[in-house]
Amino acid sequence: MEWKLEVVPIPVTDVERAKKFYSEQVGFSVDLDSQVSEDVRLVQLTPPGSACSIHLNTGIAGPPPGTVRGxxxxxxxxxxxxxxxxxxxxxxxxxxxxxxxxxxxxxxxxxxxxxxxxxxxxxxxxxxxxxxxx
CATH class of the missing domain: 3.10.180.10 (2,3-Dihydroxybiphenyl 1,2-Dioxygenase, domain 1)
Structure with a gap:
């Protein structure tokens, strides 16, 4: 059985600012940008050549922004x-x-x-x- 890490959530305060940083400055590809409801937005980005993506969101509970390290x-x-x-x-x-x-x-x-x-x-x-x- 294969186990593949698919997505890592990254807590941010401003999804649009984070999306621009990761896509325009760091060079990740935007795979998904979906406004699920008025309060929930999901953005998924992938580093070049990676099989694992990151996930930015608003309206979903998680750790506070800036707490993911390493x-x-x-x-x-x-x-x-x-x-x-x-x-x-x-x-x-x-x-x-x-x-x-x-x-x-x-x-x-x-x-x-x-x-x-x-x-x-x-x-x-x-x-x-x-x-x-x-």
Whole structure:
């Protein structure tokens, strides 16, 4: 039996602002934007090449905006991914890596290069470099 993570809910205060951030700045594809009722709106977006989407909504109970941290996306080239986000005016960290438990600037070895950024509500994302084919 296969188990596939399909959608991760991301709590936001303003769905339209979040939709613009994720689609226009981060580069996610908009899969669904549906006004279910006057009080309920659903927006689903997917990172390029990912089988898992994120879900933004209003009118549905969930955790408070800005409380989701550590969402991780793997990329084949951390420098290129960072440059793409900077070009789209996303505030990102420099490339960093772990030396023991310390996070320091600069690329690390295999699987040890990261870039961090937050959405407008403070939900936190991590890009991690994974070499092609791994």
């Amino acid at each position: 969402l991780q996306i793997v990329v084949p080239d951390i420098e290129a991914a960072r440059a793409e986000l900077v070009e789209r005016q996303v505030e990102v960290s420099p490339v960093r890596h772990y030396e023991g438990s310390d996070l320091v600037d600069g690329p690390g070895g295999r699987w040890n290069s990261f870039v961090f950024f937050d959405d407008p509500d403070g939900n936190g994302w991590v890009l991690q470099e994974r070499a092609e084919g791994e």
